[in-house]
Amino acid sequence: MKWDERSDAIAVESPLTLVLDGEVVVTTMRTPGHDLELAAGWLVNESGVRESKDITGMGAFATAERTDDDSEDPSEIEDVIDTVRLRLRAGVDPPRPRAFVTTSACGVCSADVLAAFTGPTAPLHTSGWRLSVDRVHPLLERMRAEQRMFDQTGSLHAACLADPALEPLWVREDVGRHNAVDKVIGRALFEDRLPLTDHVLAVSGRVSYEIVHKALTASIAGIIAVSGPTSLAVDLARTHGLILIGFARDDRMNVYSGVELVEQGAET
Numbered sequence: 001m002k003w004d005e006r007s008d009a010i011a012v013e014s015p016l017t018l019v020l021d022g023e024v025v026v027t028t029m030r031t032p033g034h035d036l037e038l039a040a041g042w043l044v045n046e047s048g049v050r051e052s053k054d055i056t057g058m059g060a061f062a063t064a065e066r067t068d069d070d071s072e073d074p075s076e077i078e079d080v081i082d083t084v085r086l087r088l089r090a091g092v093d094p095p096r097p098r099a100f101v102t103t104s105a106c107g108v109c110s111a112d113v114l115a116a117f118t119g120p121t122a123p124l125h126t127s128g129w130r131l132s133v134d135r136v137h138p139l140l141e142r143m144r145a146e147q148r149m150f151d152q153t154g155s156l157h158a159a160c161l162a163d164p165a166l167e168p169l170w171v172r173e174d175v176g177r178h179n180a181v182d183k184v185i186g187r188a189l190f191e192d193r194l195p196l197t198d199h200v201l202a203v204s205g206r207v208s209y210e211i212v213h214k215a216l217t218a219s220i221a222g223i224i225a226v227s228g229p230t231s232l233a234v235d236l237a238r239t240h241g242l243i244l245i246g247f248a249r250d251d252r253m254n255v256y257s258g259v260e261l262v263e264q265g266a267e268t
Helices: 035-046 111-116 133-145 148-153 177-190 209-217 231-240
Strands: 014-020 023-030 055-061 083-088 157-162 168-174 200-203 222-225 243-249 252-257
Touching: 014 035, 023 035, 035 055, 035 083, 035 177, 035 209, 133 157, 133 168, 133 200, 133 222, 133 243, 133 252, 157 177, 168 177, 177 200, 177 209, 200 209, 209 222, 209 231, 231 243, 231 252
Parallel strands: 014 083, 200 222, 222 243
Antiparallel strands: 014 023, 055 083, 157 168, 157 200, 243 252
């Protein structure tokens, strides 16, 4: 074996702390970038936030020393920010504080969160809507084309939110699957698109309980994954009628839930 020394791009994993009304509610490990979307999407899943107006204050801050010439635009300092401070509209249920760090591998890490979930607050799909299998692989191909950080590092997950016709709206990347999902849902919240009835979520990795939980909370109609689901994910999807498609690659796919809502085409 021949050894060679060269530089290599490595995915960044660093903590982001969310502070609500002066109190820390969670610290999550994430890839910096679109941190305000991440915070908003996390609130959709963990609190009563369902409209952009439910968040009355949101600001990104960095503890690192900065010069007077540095921009104050949060979108330009996402590589250094480590705190997002939040305020919610009066009457909106706040998230429950977490006394631990959420890793990039876990977004729902306690049994009480599982037990408290009662399901989506809006219909997942309208009467007559169907997911066309002919659009599944093209959607994943377009998501893959947007995974620029994955191309550089080989170690990031992606999530894509698609409209009812499976046209991609936004793609986000992160070291954590749940973070990437929070980012696309947060973007949808900012654009007042919730509930996401008839919309579809595509993910680059496996589907765990937490991914289905987040999709259902946002009233997303279906999930398409490049990899497979866990048993809890399948059970939750079937309980609430969410389409769950896994192993969508190499001109094949497995439908684990919601097959009656999948419109067969040339690929099946």
